[in-house]
Amino acid sequence: MLTRDDIGIHLTAELVVGDATWPCLSHTIDHPDGLVLVDTGMIESTPEIDEHWQPTLHPLPDELVQRVAHVVITHMHFDHHGANRLYPGIPIHIQRVELEDARTLDDYTIREWIDFPGMNYVEYDGEAEILPGIRIVPAPGETRGHQIVVVETDEGAVVFGGDVGHSFGEVGLADTPGKQLVIELAAPTYLAHVWEPRVPRKSSSG
DSSP, X not given: OBOGGGEEEEEEEEEEETTEEXXXXXXXXXXXXXXXXXXXXXXXXXXXXXXXXXXXXXXXXXXXXXXXXXXXXXXXSHHHHTTGGGXXXXXXXXXXXXXXXXXXXXXXXXXXXXXXXXXXXXXXXXXXXXXXXEEEEEOOSSSTTOEEEEXXXXXXXXXXXXXXXXXXXXXXXXXXXXXXXXXXXXXXXXXXXXXXXXXXXXXXXX
């Protein structure tokens, strides 16, 4: 049985959003069947990203990259999938509609970062158990193909929420199916731009 000690939090970039600096976090699950990486982060930028977000990059260390056996991408915005090409041959679990939108919609992501030699996207139409005790579950809102990861541990379920909300205040609004889902799960939830996990709750104004 997995424990909370099997969970890792990794800073992959920092973005300037208005007057604030947001951490961009990837997460790992040290599963008996191999290390699972939730979102790959960034390893490079573009002039457009530099202009709008002023990123500071913190690529994952090589020793961690080499241990990854599975990747889950919550959604295909640039700060979540920008290092996918470091994982040729590794299964990258994603909702089919998310990959379709990333490849076809304008102003969605950095399209040049999607496809790469040796890519191994594993596409889903809904919920699936990718390893014993690790499920991907659709949680639309940030994008229509956004998904979360639900992990069973000896202390109960833990959720990796990606950008289901950029903050727990946003999640508390409960104004998307994804936000409603993580509130209903009532489990400790890790977000991509918040260091500490919390159990999301619906706000009085939500």
